[in-house]
Amino acid sequence: MEKERFLSVDCKSRDMNSGAVADQLPRPFLDLSWEQPVHHGAQFESAISSLVSSPSSNPSAGNGSVVVRELIGRLGSICDSGEISQASCYRTPLDSPPKLTLPVLGHLQQGGGGLPMPGNEMADGQFTPFAANPGFTERAARSSCFGTWSYGGLGDQSGLPEAGNLSRVPRSHSLKSAGALRMGVLDSGKDASKSNPERIEMEMRSKLGGGMPPSSTSGRTMAGGAANNVSRRKAASKGRGKEAPLSCSNHLGLQAAEDEHPDVKRCKSAKNNGADKDSVVKQETEQNIGASQKKGKENNAKPPEPPKDYIHVRARRGQATDSHSLAERVRREKISKRMKLLQDLVPGCNKITGKAMMLDEIINYVQSLQRQVEFLSMKLATMNPQLDFDLETLLQESMHQEHEPLPQQLYPLEGTSAAFSYAQRPQGSPLQSAITNGLGVGQQPLCPFDGLADATSQLGNFWESDLQYVVHMGFGQSQGAEFFSQSLHAE
Amino acid sequence: MDKKHDHRAMFSSERGHDGLVERSRRIKMAAEMGLARSSRGRHWSRALHRRLLRRKGATRGGSCGCKDEALTSSKAVEELGVGENEDDAVEVEARVHALQRLVPGGEELSVERLFEETADYIEALQGQVSAMRALACLLDELERDKRVMGG
Numbered sequence A: 001m002e003k004e005r006f007l008s009v010d011c012k013s014r015d016m017n018s019g020a021v022a023d024q025l026p027r028p029f030l031d032l033s034w035e036q037p038v039h040h041g042a043q044f045e046s047a048i049s050s051l052v053s054s055p056s057s058n059p060s061a062g063n064g065s066v067v068v069r070e071l072i073g074r075l076g077s078i079c080d081s082g083e084i085s086q087a088s089c090y091r092t093p094l095d096s097p098p099k100l101t102l103p104v105l106g107h108l109q110q111g112g113g114g115l116p117m118p119g120n121e122m123a124d125g126q127f128t129p130f131a132a133n134p135g136f137t138e139r140a141a142r143s144s145c146f147g148t149w150s151y152g153g154l155g156d157q158s159g160l161p162e163a164g165n166l167s168r169v170p171r172s173h174s175l176k177s178a179g180a181l182r183m184g185v186l187d188s189g190k191d192a193s194k195s196n197p198e199r200i201e202m203e204m205r206s207k208l209g210g211g212m213p214p215s216s217t218s219g220r221t222m223a224g225g226a227a228n229n230v231s232r233r234k235a236a237s238k239g240r241g242k243e244a245p246l247s248c249s250n251h252l253g254l255q256a257a258e259d260e261h262p263d264v265k266r267c268k269s270a271k272n273n274g275a276d277k278d279s280v281v282k283q284e285t286e287q288n289i290g291a292s293q294k295k296g297k298e299n300n301a302k303p304p305e306p307p308k309d310y311i312h313v314r315a316r317r318g319q320a321t322d323s324h325s326l327a328e329r330v331r332r333e334k335i336s337k338r339m340k341l342l343q344d345l346v347p348g349c350n351k352i353t354g355k356a357m358m359l360d361e362i363i364n365y366v367q368s369l370q371r372q373v374e375f376l377s378m379k380l381a382t383m384n385p386q387l388d389f390d391l392e393t394l395l396q397e398s399m400h401q402e403h404e405p406l407p408q409q410l411y412p413l414e415g416t417s418a419a420f421s422y423a424q425r426p427q428g429s430p431l432q433s434a435i436t437n438g439l440g441v442g443q444q445p446l447c448p449f450d451g452l453a454d455a456t457s458q459l460g461n462f463w464e465s466d467l468q469y470v471v472h473m474g475f476g477q478s479q480g481a482e483f484f485s486q487s488l489h490a491e
Numbered sequence B: 001m002d003k004k005h006d007h008r009a010m011f012s013s014e015r016g017h018d019g020l021v022e023r024s025r026r027i028k029m030a031a032e033m034g035l036a037r038s039s040r041g042r043h044w045s046r047a048l049h050r051r052l053l054r055r056k057g058a059t060r061g062g063s064c065g066c067k068d069e070a071l072t073s074s075k076a077v078e079e080l081g082v083g084e085n086e087d088d089a090v091e092v093e094a095r096v097h098a099l100q101r102l103v104p105g106g107e108e109l110s111v112e113r114l115f116e117e118t119a120d121y122i123e124a125l126q127g128q129v130s131a132m133r134a135l136a137c138l139l140d141e142l143e144r145d146k147r148v149m150g151g
Helices: A002-010 A018-024 A041-057 A063-081 A083-095 A103-112 A116-132 A134-143 A159-165 A172-190 A197-209 A214-240 A262-301 A323-345 A355-383 A391-400 A410-415 A417-421 A429-440 A448-459 A466-475 A477-490 B002-013 B018-038 B043-056 B073-080 B086-102 B111-149
Strands: none
Touching: A323 A355, A323 B111, A355 B018, A355 B086, A355 B111, B018 B043, B018 B111, B043 B111, B086 B111
16 A cells, blocks of 8 residues: 555656556566565565566657656665665555555655656556455555545545545646556456557446446546546646646546645545446546547657646655645745755854754844945945045946946945045046946955956056056956956057 | 936045945945846845835836745745744744845745845855955055055
């Protein structure tokens, strides 16, 4: 069960066109043989290795297979590290209502950063053997309560509450990929030769058309839901990105995971209304299958679309997974990331922990910087109380210079008032503006003293006032030099 | 240009010690203007620019590309994830407010945007401080040299 949740929660379908890849994946999964639904780490890894090898046999996966391989490789490495916890977590599902504990996810988060699909694929790899398991559909239904499935006939509702807890952040693609995979898996459980979504869907359609025993009802409902999702996904990817409309999904819980909020409600409502909705599901499925079949091929041919406008979040172990808290957690993580940035900027903040203290430090630092600016401006003001240069000419000249002078004229003018005052005679305006420009560049760390040496050596006694060209060279090394030469020529 | 005239007026008016404060203020304003101009793309720089221009008597409209950033303070604090304590949340909120006041244009920013702008603003302030300090050192040195030289 953990793996199923893993699948549902963990999907970041940005890397793959989930349909294309998902369709290929179920096939190799058939090779896996599972004695029991409980998977220990070793089995987990064997699944992973089979997964790793499987994509190579799927030529049509194209982009996706490469990505899958890479992701699965990463996943494998993570699984190696997280084997123990995985085993433990996988032991629990059957015994107790599976909670959305995702140690694997946690590991993935730590180790892989973005391991969107591997969990998906890997988990699906283990779904196949589940198919043989009579309880599989039940569990799959439970785990799929992240809004994709309706639980027609599901007697056991224990899974749903925590299924409601399933992370709903995986958006349409991931969800639909999950759906597609499940669909493929379910079919492969019964018929091992499904190789494309269309056939799978047709199968499901036929199944839906037939009688529906309670257990398989849920399965077929899921399949229908999966088909729905697949079709929806394809429609979405084809037409509107991830915003495929799910008109009837609201009350059915067959939403394609575009909306975070209704997920929980849909899940629960699906649970409540599952029995009634079977027929509706069927209808929908049949409606969508035709459309999806057409779109399926196009979808497979399409390159994977990166869902940029979606934020994919994995639910962490022991954390609430409803949409609100997930979104909040995403924001909180962003904010803490930024706070770390600030921590690096503000000196001496490394030891401080706690948001309030950090903010305190940051505020103090900003205040101190502002005060420093004020103090320095005061100091600059004292440096030379006299001004005897023609400001207007200066400004005019700077305006005639390139655009750079204009923004900076005020600052350097103020700053160089002292410099100008030293001039024995008013220098040519171009020169002054050159200095202006040069000084205005001083937003970056400056090495005035280095510039001093150069200026002195190069210019010698050209300037009547050493100060001027020294300041100029010191502050406007690259840019100022240009203007300097310009002004020299101008003179 | 308004700026030119204002600047000229400012300069011509200051003479002697009375003008020291005024002069330093102008220097500071010039520094801030330079600061604002140097990071054009930033929200705080635009806000600072607007503020300076407003002080100078000019009005200028500036479009800020920040959308959907404004959040109520409570939500901002909630986003901070300080849910452990009522007092903590209040404290953090107070500090966030203070930071918003410090960073130009911070009142309208969400917390995460605020932190972004704060980081950039801090960097710019650091650069400005170092620039002004270097300039002051330079002028100091030159003043000293001039005195030594007897100029």
